[in-house]
Amino acid sequence: MEPIALSFFDIFKIGPGPSSSHTIGPMRAGFHFLQALQKADDLVLKKAERIEVTLYGSLSATGKGHGTDRAVTAGLLGWKPDTCDAEEMLKIFSQPEDMVHVQARAFSFPFAGKDIVFGDIYHSFPYSNTMIIRLIAGKEVLLEKEYYSVGGGFIQCKSEPKKESPPPRYPYGNMRELKKALESSTLSIYELLLQNEEAISGKSRSQIEGELDRILDVMESSVERGIKEHGVLPGPIKLERKAAALHRIAQSQLMDVPDRFLVLLDAYALAVSEENAACRLIVTAPTSGSAGVIPGLIYLLKHYFHTAQEDLRQGLAVSGCIGFMAKHNASISGAEVGCQGEVGIASSMGAALVAACDHASIDAIEAAAEIAMEHSLGMTCDPIGGYVQIPCIERNAVGAVNAYNAYLMATSGDPKKKKISFDEVIRVMYETGRDMCSKYKETSKGGLATCHIFC
Ligand code: SF4
Structure with missing residues (x-):
C-alpha cells in the first residue's frame, strides 16, 4: 500500500471559519493564483482586463453561506489562512458595491462580487468542490487554473502534479x-x-x-x-x-x-x-x-x-x-x-x-x-x-x-x-x-x- 506522507500540520491547520473546504481551501486557491499572476509575463498582465472566479458543485450551492466569495478574494489579495485577520475578512464585500484591487507586480485588476460566478451544482469535474480562476481580456482567456478543494483545506491544481514529500522513516498506509x-x-x-x-x-x-x-x-x-x-x-x-x-x-x-x-x-x-x-x-x-x-x-x-x-x-x-x-x-x-x-x-x-x-x-x-x-x-x-x-x-x-x-x-x-x-x-x-x-x-x-x- 502507498505509504502515508502527510504531516500533522496538514491535518491541523490554523485558519478562519466556517469551512475548511469552502473557506480555507478557496483562500489557498486564490493565493496560489496570485502567485501564478506574479510569475506571468509582462505582456500578458498588460493585456489583461479582469479576473473571474467560477465556483462549482457544493462551492456554488453553499458558497455564500460559507463565505467562499470572501475567502477566494482574500487569497487573491495575498492573505493566508494562518496569518489572516479573521475580523477584517468579514468586511470584504460587506456592501454590494464594494470592490478590491488584485495587485500583480505593477499591474492592478479591479475585482468585485460580480466577478464571482456561482456555476453548476451538478457537473462532471472529478471533485465536487471545483473552482476555476481566469485572467481575461475581452473574450480571451490569458491564464486559467482549475482547483479542487478536497476537504480539510487541502487543494489540488489540475495542471500541477501533487508535491512529492520525502518518504517517512517508518512507512505505513493503514492501521494494519x-x-x-x-x-x-x-x-x-x-x-x-x-x-x-x-x-x-x-x-x-x-x-x-x-x-x-x-x-x-x-x-x-x-x-x-x-x-x-x-x-x-x-x-x-x-x-x-x-x-x-x-x-x-x-x-x-x-x-x-x-x-x-x-x-x-x-x-x-x-x-x-x-x-x-x-x-x-x-x-x-x-x-x-x-x-x-x-x-x-x-x-x-x-x-x-x-x-x-x-x-x-x-x-x-x-x-x-x-x-x-x-x-x-x-x-x-x-x-x-x-x-x-x-x-x-x-x-x-x-x-x-x-x-x-x-x-x-x-x-x-x-x-x-x-x-x-x-x-x-x-x-x-x-x-x-x-x-x-x-x-x-x-x-x-x-x-x-x-x-x-x-x-x-x-x-x-x-x-x-x-x-x-x-x-x-x-x-x-x-x-x-x-x-x-x-x-x-x-x-x-x-x-x-x-x-x-x-x-
Ligand atoms: S460535514 Fe456538513 S453537516 Fe457536518 S459539520 Fe460539515 S457542513 Fe456541517
Missing part, C-alpha cells in the same frame, strides 16, 4: 501496517510518528513539538473565547450561541454532580464550533465544520482531568494519525462522503486522542477510533442554508461525547476481541459516502436543510 511497523521497530506510537514527521517535513524534534504546542494553544484559546461570547451568530438563521450558558450551568453545579462533566464537554465543543460559525480563527481537526470535537476533549482533559501537556501533545499526534489514515484511504470532505467524513472522523480522532492520553495500547487506540467511527456511519451533510450552524454546531458536541464514550468502551474490555478493524470501518465509511445521494453531501438540497426553521 502501522501496527506491524510498531511491532518491528519496538517504538512507541508517538516516537514513530515523530520520526516520520521529521523525515517528511525536514523539521527538528523541538520545532515539531513547538508547533504541536501552538496548535494546542490555538485550540485552547478558541474554547476560552467561545465560552465567553453571547449573542446571535452571523447569517439569516439568527442562531443564538449557547456555549456560555452551558458553561455557566456547569460552573454552578457541584463537583460531584455526574452530569457536570458532560455539560462541560458540550460547552467546550460548542464554544469552538460557534467561533467557527462566526468565521473566527480555529484549527481544522480534521475540518473546520468538525473543529469543535478535538479542542473540546483537549480542554476537558487539561482542565478537568489535569492531563499533562506532554500527554496532550502525544494524544494530539495520535489523533492526527487517525486523520491521516482517513484522508489517505477515504475522504474527510463532507462534499465527498457526508458528515461521517467530518464529525465522524473528528470523533474517531478524538476517541484515539483520549485513549493515547491515557497511555492505552495500540489495540485500545484502534478500538476507540473504530467504535467512534462505526457509530457515525451514514451521517449526512445537510447544513441549513449552507451555514455551518445547524446541525454542525451541536453535532460537534455530540461527536465529542461519542468520542469519550468510545474510549470508555474500548478500554473497559479486551480490545483484541473486537470484531471489526479500523481499516474495515474506514473502507465502509468511504463506500457509504460514495453511495450517498449528492443532496446529502454539502449541497443543502436534502435532509435537515429542507426543514422549516423559525427565524
Whole structure:
C-alpha cells in the first residue's frame, strides 16, 4: 500500500471559519493564483482586463453561506489562512458595491462580487468542490487554473502534479501496517510518528513539538473565547450561541454532580464550533465544520482531568494519525462522503486522542477510533442554508461525547476481541459516502436543510 506522507500540520491547520473546504481551501486557491499572476509575463498582465472566479458543485450551492466569495478574494489579495485577520475578512464585500484591487507586480485588476460566478451544482469535474480562476481580456482567456478543494483545506491544481514529500522513516498506509511497523521497530506510537514527521517535513524534534504546542494553544484559546461570547451568530438563521450558558450551568453545579462533566464537554465543543460559525480563527481537526470535537476533549482533559501537556501533545499526534489514515484511504470532505467524513472522523480522532492520553495500547487506540467511527456511519451533510450552524454546531458536541464514550468502551474490555478493524470501518465509511445521494453531501438540497426553521 502507498505509504502515508502527510504531516500533522496538514491535518491541523490554523485558519478562519466556517469551512475548511469552502473557506480555507478557496483562500489557498486564490493565493496560489496570485502567485501564478506574479510569475506571468509582462505582456500578458498588460493585456489583461479582469479576473473571474467560477465556483462549482457544493462551492456554488453553499458558497455564500460559507463565505467562499470572501475567502477566494482574500487569497487573491495575498492573505493566508494562518496569518489572516479573521475580523477584517468579514468586511470584504460587506456592501454590494464594494470592490478590491488584485495587485500583480505593477499591474492592478479591479475585482468585485460580480466577478464571482456561482456555476453548476451538478457537473462532471472529478471533485465536487471545483473552482476555476481566469485572467481575461475581452473574450480571451490569458491564464486559467482549475482547483479542487478536497476537504480539510487541502487543494489540488489540475495542471500541477501533487508535491512529492520525502518518504517517512517508518512507512505505513493503514492501521494494519502501522501496527506491524510498531511491532518491528519496538517504538512507541508517538516516537514513530515523530520520526516520520521529521523525515517528511525536514523539521527538528523541538520545532515539531513547538508547533504541536501552538496548535494546542490555538485550540485552547478558541474554547476560552467561545465560552465567553453571547449573542446571535452571523447569517439569516439568527442562531443564538449557547456555549456560555452551558458553561455557566456547569460552573454552578457541584463537583460531584455526574452530569457536570458532560455539560462541560458540550460547552467546550460548542464554544469552538460557534467561533467557527462566526468565521473566527480555529484549527481544522480534521475540518473546520468538525473543529469543535478535538479542542473540546483537549480542554476537558487539561482542565478537568489535569492531563499533562506532554500527554496532550502525544494524544494530539495520535489523533492526527487517525486523520491521516482517513484522508489517505477515504475522504474527510463532507462534499465527498457526508458528515461521517467530518464529525465522524473528528470523533474517531478524538476517541484515539483520549485513549493515547491515557497511555492505552495500540489495540485500545484502534478500538476507540473504530467504535467512534462505526457509530457515525451514514451521517449526512445537510447544513441549513449552507451555514455551518445547524446541525454542525451541536453535532460537534455530540461527536465529542461519542468520542469519550468510545474510549470508555474500548478500554473497559479486551480490545483484541473486537470484531471489526479500523481499516474495515474506514473502507465502509468511504463506500457509504460514495453511495450517498449528492443532496446529502454539502449541497443543502436534502435532509435537515429542507426543514422549516423559525427565524
Ligand atoms: S453537516 Fe457536518 S460535514 Fe456538513 S457542513 Fe456541517 S459539520 Fe460539515
